[in-house]
Amino acid sequence: MVSPERLASMQKSWVRTLDQYRVAPADAYPPFDVLVAAHSAPERHYHNLEHLNEMFRVVERLAPTVENPNALQLAIWFHDAVYDSRAKDNEQRSGELAVDLLGPIGVPASAIERIVRMIWATAHAAEAPGDRDTRVLLDADLAILGASEERYARYARDIRQEYSWVPEPEYRAGRAAVLERFLAAPRLYHSPIMFEEGEQRARSNLRNELAELQSTRGV
Known part of the structure; x- marks a missing residue:
């Protein structure tokens, strides 16, 4: 798991990212808490905050190739937000959760749509996506x-x-x-x-x- 210091850093990054969509910190904290709780569930041994942290490090290295860093950051946070090893629709439900949590705090619908498309791509069920940020997301997801x-x-x-x-x-x-x-x-x-x-x-x-x-x- 990540250290308290690293978690605090992730929270600051989350707030900065949502600030780009003019979301106030007070509105940004509740969905962050939901995501941290989800990724800290006891049944999560790999799909947890450490996995997200490792993905963020990969994206930092690939930053020069990223077109929309804010959408990519949010896609990373949400791509495993719903994870049930018995289910087949985790990516679908994770995308739906992104809509439920980001829409009410003011993230534009166009940005959410882009984020959801990236989340769904992490099912790794289709050919290589055309857009650059989704390819970066998939590389980060499989970096392990x-x-x-x-x-x-x-x-x-x-x-x-x-x-x-x-x-x-x-x-x-x-x-x-x-x-x-x-x-x-x-x-x-x-x-x-x-x-x-x-x-x-x-x-x-x-x-x-x-x-x-x-x-x-x-x-």
Whole structure:
């Protein structure tokens, strides 16, 4: 999880972002609290504030390529706002939550529409999106795949914990299918920096986890 100091920094960034839409701090704090509570739920072992923090760091590196940083920041905050490992419509519901929380405090409808489109794209179910900010969002969301072996291993364990309700044989089969889908993609990362630095390591991490899942050894 993130430290109290980092959380305070994230709150300041949130307020600054909404200030660009002329949302007063007093109006910005309540939705922030909702999002922090959602990402701090005990069943969230990976899809939590640490994940958001890691995404923000990636976006900072890719900042020169970003067209609308404010919309992108909000899309990051909301993309996993609703996360239920038993559900198939998390991205849809997260987009709906963005509408419910951002509309009443005065974020323009055009901005919300853009944010929601980016949120829905994090389902990673379609071809590479045309707009640059969505590609940055997707790269940030999948940055964990190209992390160090140690960090990736913790990520894999955390994902397993989020699916603790799934019996081991079924989990292995389902997780293997996800990994194979990633490996079948022509490329995992859209931006040149992410592709250069993380593509090979991400594929190595994915192959290693897949081999472990398919082995006959214990958990």
